[in-house]
Structures are given as C-alpha cells and as structure tokens.
Amino acid sequence: MDVQKRPSHFPVAFPKKIWHLPVGNLNEGRMKQKTDVQQGTLALMVLKTLEVLGPQHGYGIARRIEQISGDLLAVNQGTLYPVLLKLEQEGAIDSEWGASENNRRARFYRLTRDGRKQLQAEKQDWEQTAAIIGRFFDVKAGDLP
C-alpha cells in the first residue's frame, strides 16, 4: 500500500503494527489468501471433531485438532474462532453457554443436522479430491498408454 511504497517519506519511524490504529483496514487484503485455504480445512476438522466428541467449547476443539493434526493450531489457536463464527452463521453448528471442566462459563458448540449433512458431503468431496490428487502423484510417465 501507499505507506510501504514511500518509506522515504517517513523519517520518523511509525510502529510496525500500523493496522492497530483505527485508520482503515490495512490487514484486510493480506490475511485473506492464507486463511481461505486454511479455513476450509479447519472448518472440516471442527465439524468432524464435534461429530466425534459431541458438544465442545472452543478450547476443547482446539486441543483435539492439535492432538490429531500436530502443529496446525500450535501457534494460532485464535484463528479457530472466526471459523466457528462462520460455521455458526451458516447454520452448521449451534452454540450455547455451559459450564466447563473448571466450572467456568464457556461457550459450547454443537453440530446441527445441517452441519452433519454438510460434513457428509464435504467428506465425500474431500475423499474424492484426495483420491484423484493421490493418483496424479502416483502416476509415472511410463504408466500412460
């Protein structure tokens, strides 16, 4: 953006986190590309987790994904919450307040019927895609007729 194009015009150093100031949304465009891909897989994982474990709070989902996927959420557990919100808006999951293990108030997420259907559909899609991609990687030049 403009600010970066002309660093020479800023002899005084501005803090790097310019986007924390309430002037415009510098970070809007930058975040998108990365998260779009991630969010897709993350959403699927959230749905599967809820299917397997039943109603869970955010931390519980995050831990489960961490246990299974390793380091996908090791750094940025927070990114889970926008995904949860998106799923809730789509009606795939539902949420309500409940009590957590340490008896604190926590928001519990639950798979809805729509969510279950969506999970089924996406699971098939995913398996199909994975199979196709897998075959592509397996095929060697000589295998082709």
Next chain:
Amino acid sequence: MKSLRRFLARITNFITRRRADDRLQEEIAGHIELQTEENIRRGMPPAEARRQALLKFGGVEAMKEEYRALRGLVFLETFLQDARYAWRMLRKSPSFSAVAVATLALGIGANAVVFGVLNGLIVHPLKLPQAQSLYGLERASDRMGFESYPNYLDLRARNRSFDDLAAFSIASAGIDTGSDATSSWALEVSGNYFDVLRAQPYLGGFFHSSDEHGPNSAPMIVLSYAFWHARFHDDTGVIGRAVRVNKHPYTVIGVAPPEFHGTIVFFFPDFFVPYVNQEQIDGESFLSARGSRRVVEVLGHLKPGVTPAQAIADLNSIGADLEKSFPKDDGKMSFVLARPSLYGDALGPPVKAFLAGLMMLAGLILLAACANLGSLFAARASDRSRELALRLALGSSRLRVLRQLFTEAILISLIGGAVGLWISVLLLDALSVWRPISRMPFSMPVNPDARVYLAALLLALASGFLFGAVPVRQVLRTDPYEIVKAGSSARAGRRITMRDLLLGAQIAICAVLVTSSMVAVRGLARTLRGNFGFEPRNALLVSVPLSSAGYTGDAATAMQKRVLDAVRAIPNVQSAGLIDRVPLCDGGIPSAVFTDDTSDLRPSNAAATPATYSISPEYFWAAGVALLAGRDFALTDDKNAPRVAIVNQEFARTIFRSASNATGKYFKREDGSRAQVIGVVEDGKYASLTEDRRAALYLPALQAPATDTSLIVRAAAMPGGDAAWKDESQQLTRQLRETVRGLDAGLPVGIQTWYEALNTVLFPARIATVSLGLFGVMGAMLSVTGIFGLAAYSVSKRRRELGIRIALGAHRKEVVLAALGRALKLLAFGTAAGLALGILASRVLALVVYEATPRDPLVLVAVVLAMALLGALATWIPAQRALAIDPAALMREE
C-alpha cells in the same frame, strides 16, 4: 440460501454488536484460562504458563479484526463511523453547514416543485382506472377535440376500436338546492360517461345509457364530492333530494368519489347532468344540430390489442363516410387521438413545453447550487489539507479519505434535500388548493406523491456526488509529507483553478436565470399595456346567464333590452352593450363565411372562419372598439330588416381585398344567407394574446339571438385615475347588482372588472413571469453566495500577503483589487457569457410570454446592472475585511 442466512446473521450481529464483542472477549478469556491451567498441570510456573497460553493463542487483535469483519457489515460500520464524523464536522462549522444546506434546499426545492407540477399535470394526470388506454378524439385539421352530438352518436355506434365512446361538455348552470340559487359549473355528459371512465359512485348511483330517452328525459344529477361536502355538509340523505337546475326540477341520484372530477385535469365541476338534458342547461338544443361542431368532446378506452393507429384508421373511414353523407355539415373529418387530460393538443403541447422549460431552468438552479457547493467543498478540503495529510500519513487509504469526504457531501445533500422537499411539499399543497381564476372552477391537482419524494431523494444523492466529486483530484494529489512539513500555506497561484471555473460557470448560469426573468417581466409589462383592440380600463363585465333563470327565445331578447335600458339609466354609466362572448375572456365561436359569388357552401370552400360575435348596439362604444368606417348597429336592424354585419379590418382584407371600401359589400354565411357589411372596426385580440391577426365578424343580436350574454358597462370618465376607479367600480357593482335584482331577483349575476376577467388570458403569462421571476431571484441569491464565498475565502487566505502590502504602503484601492480582482473578473466573464446564453434561451420564452424579446436595451442594461449590484453586495463584506487588516497585529500573530 447459505449466503442469505449468513447475511441475515450479519445484520442481526450488526445490531447486537456490543453483546457479541463481550461474548468473544469471554470466550477468549476462558480459552486462555483453560490453556494456562493445562500448562500449570504440565509443570510450568503460573506466569510462564499464562505467557505460553497467550503465545499459543496468537494475535488477539488481528483475530478480533477478522472476527468482526466476518461477523458484521464492515461497510455499514465504516459508513456509520464516517457519518458520525461528518455530523461532528458539520456541527463544528455551523455557518458553513447552514449555507450549504440552504443552497441545496433552494436547488432541490425548486426542482421538486416543478417536478411535482409536471407529475401532477402531465406524467400522472388522471386518477382513473386504466387511464393509459383512455384517448380523446381530435380533428386532424385543427387539433380541436369538439364534435357535434349527431356525429358523436355515429362515431360511437360505428367504430370498432373503442370499448365505448363517451361525450362531455362544460356548461355553467344555476343550481338551487333549496336555500339560494348560485351559478355553478357542470359537466353535461353522455349517459355512458361514468361507465366508460369505469368510475364507481361514492354514494347512491350514476346514470347510464339506459336512462336516456330523448331530449330532457333524464332530469337527474350526480354531485361532485366537493360540492356535496360544501353544500350538503356530507349529508348522506341527499340521494333522492329534489333540486332545481336552471329552474327545472332535477333529482340527486349520486355523489362521485372524492378524486373523480372528469377527465380535464384542472377542471373541477360541481355536478354532472345527462347530455340529453342539455337544452335545459344551455337554453338551446344541440342534440340534432350536426353542423354545429363545437359541442361535445369525445373520449373512450381503446379495446385491448387495438393500437392508436388502427383506431385512427377506423375513425377516418367513418369520417369519410359522414363527409359524403352530410357534405353541408361536415368538413374534412380525419382524426387524431390525444390524451384528454389537458384538452388534448389544445393545451397539452404549450403546457408541456413550458413545464419542460421550467424543469430545465430548475435543473440549472440545482447545477448552480452544486457548483457553489463544489467550490465551497474544494475550499474546505484545502483548508483541511493538514488533517487529510495526517490521516494519510497515519495509514488511511486515499479511498477511505475520499469516502469520508463523500459521506460529508451526501449528508449535507440529504439534509438539504429534506429541507427542500419539505418546502416544496408546502408549496405544492398550497398550489393544489389555489384557484387562480376566481370565476372558473380551475385548480391544479399537484399534491406530491411518492414519485416526487423519490425524485427529490435521487436529486439530493446525485447532487451530493456531484459536488462531493469536486475535491477528489485535490485529495488524490495530496502529498502528506509536504503538507505535514510545510503547513497549509496557500500558494498564491495565478493559474485558473477548478474553483474559478466552477464559480464562472455558476455566475453564467445565474445570469441566464436573471436575464430570462427580466425578459419575462418586461414581456408581461408590455402585454398589460398592449393593444387588445378594445379598452379594458374603466369597464365592468356583467354576466347575465338568462338561460339559468329560465329565459329563452323572445323572452330572453326582451329581457336583454330591459337590462340594457335599466343599466344605461344608472348615473355613472357612460355606455353599455351586450356581447355573447367576451373577446379574450370567452374567445369567439368561429363560423365559416363565403364570398358572395360562392354557391357550393361546403366547409372546405370557406373564404375565412372569423371569430363571430352577436352584439347589441352601442357595444363598440362600451368596449372601446374604434369604428373606422360605416355605422353601428341600430335597434332597427332586427329580424325583419335586411341582414347586416360589421367586420374587422382583417376580415375586410381577406374577403374584399381592401380594408377601406368594404362597407356596402356582401358576403355569404354558413346558412347561405347574404349579409351586407355596414361598418368596419379595428382589429383586436380574440382568443389569445399570441394569436396572429384574425378576422372577426359582428352580427346584430336581434338578427342572431344569443341567450347568455355579457353586459359591458363603461363608467363615465373619472378624474383621479386608478385609485378612484377602484372605489367607483365597487359602487357601480353595487348599483348594477341592485338594478338587475330589481328586474328579476332569480337571475344570478356575476360582476367583475374587465381586467379581472382578463386574468384568465393573462394567467399563463403571469404564471410564467412569476415562476421565472422566482428563478431569477434564486439565481441572484446563488450568485451572491457564490461570489461572497470565493471573495471571503481569498481574503482570509491572503491576509498575510495583504497585511504586508498594507505595511508597505499600498493604497486602499490596490488592496481591494488584489483581494477581490479575481472574483470581479469572474463576475464580468460570467455575466457576459450568461447574458449571451440568456438571449439565446429567451427565444423559448417567446412561446409563452407574449412580447418577450431579449433584444431590448432595457433588459440588457438591467441584467448588467443587477449583476454588478449583486457583485458589489457580495464583495462588500470581504472588501471591508481586507481593508481592516492590521499589519502590526498580523505580524505579532505569526
């Protein structure tokens, strides 16, 4: 489906965003708490456990930002933020905001009013079901919508294009509802009228074709809602009540709905009577007179699927047949179709042209207002360049800054639009109840509807974007570094800036408006002093509707003589005469005349169709028409005497090729009778002020009797001029009323001065002058604020420079010139351009305003003077401010 659900969720979130923020906060806190506990369980010290938990969670703010973006409507949120900020900015500079809002209110108000009138009269004139397939019949030859009653019956019976054809005619009639007899206006309508128009009664019922059984067979009336409301005070028991119309007994059978007033958009009749009873209303029967064409107007709904062209072909074939069957009565019968709302093509085109012209001028006003605001905004943007630069420097995108500026512009335009709309609604409502011509039931139903509101909203938005766009280039070019470093000093450039161009254009537009208003005012003044061919000064008009009081035939003639004799006996009366239709006020019925050697008297062989009047002796004296040759009619020119006529110069020129020796010559009238010319009078205006020279024919009342006549009474010349005339006319009015009442107490009389009566004719010119005058004033106001804005701004920008000049010993004149030179130069250029354009535009004015010519030295001088005066007015305060600069104080300040 999914995206819709998400959108709805977003809207809900937008409304409940505070609560949702709290929820996220709580979730995050809970999450970190749980993670911390987990970390502690794994053996970390509490502080480190919390730190690790936070690290693992990642950037909270970035996540929140994303969360919010996902949750709410970012666009709307920023918009609200911008709107709040814009509101604060406007509150901070109330005078700027007030000027801006007032300017726009003026522009948008003017447009909304003109559009409201356009909407009411032309776009959506008839509030009748399926009005889009309703057409009126007009003859192609003269574009008039009149037919004779027998022709109407033939057209109705033989056409295959219309569902049905109805006919109507305007008439005045005396109605006696039990308390008092008053003269009121009625529509005589064919029995099927209400069915053709698909109207439903408000109360009671309507009459139908089945009620018609020959002349005077249907003595029933339908009241208009307004008349019922005013005279019967909403009494629902009115149905079946007996009333007397022109002394004949009638029965009230129904009340029309409130919005129903027939098909002429500005005419509001008091009641409706069946046409078969017209003899009782008009005093003579037109039911079987095929030749008297000006009787009824015909209209109907086209059948579904029939195009206007097909209908015209159908009607023309009937017309050709009628021509052949009745060669004596029917001239060329070919038809066109027209919208019935403005008397078809008789009034439609000029009214449309005038309103379109007004709309254009109103558009110019708005454009000038936008130019004005645009330069104000540009000035403001450059004043705020430091703020803008800071925001850019802090990382705001230029788009966001522009959005902010546009939000401000739109906010102002919406407020201005709302104020303008409010004013225009008041004005339109006032216009709707206004009755411009006191003796006619005319008014303009221009109450604003949704269309007007929408138009105002769109105009407000459009103008907001228009003037908001002016500072765009400025913002895009802003270099934050330079401005933050150097401060907002103005470069005193010699270049012509955008602002200068805008102001120049604005002044030019305003000069156009001022020019056209001056032209119109001058035209009207000249019209009022113009030569009508009669003298309306010191004359009173007494309408004597004898048919309303039951006089017909010889009784009417006798009564007219008694009235004349009695009136002439009043002391202050110099002369009095009767005429069946007052020139210019009632027009004049054209009748065909033929040269003496014509034997085949079909309409197409006519030598001329002069406006024809039936008058009593002494009319010319009373009306102030100069008799140029020959003699006036005498009482001996009666039924038993040879036919005689008096003609005007144009008649003599057309028929006898010479104005001087026409006396004694003969010509033939429609009925084949020969008439001898016994006198020649001067030309005049007969139907409209703008008409060309027209032939006129006067016949003696005793040979061409007319029942409903107007009495023209000329008062004896009075010393003391107009002021004395007012008193005298009032006194004379009283005397006349008593005199007529003494002869017959049941005779309704209407008395007014001839000038008052001329209001009808002068109405278009007056309206044009008033509206153009108002636009001129608006234009003047806008140019004052525009010049004032620029001058004040340039003085305040250049205070330092001017202070230095004063300190160095500049004269007052030099200081003022330095400060205001540019504004004055712009004023001069703008005025010159505007004057030139105005003169071009005034050609259009000449269509409406009689005698409107821009090539009038007085107009040119007046425009230049007015603009100079406005300039002086607008620059006075800034000039004073420039002169009052105290260099010493200024030096200390810096």
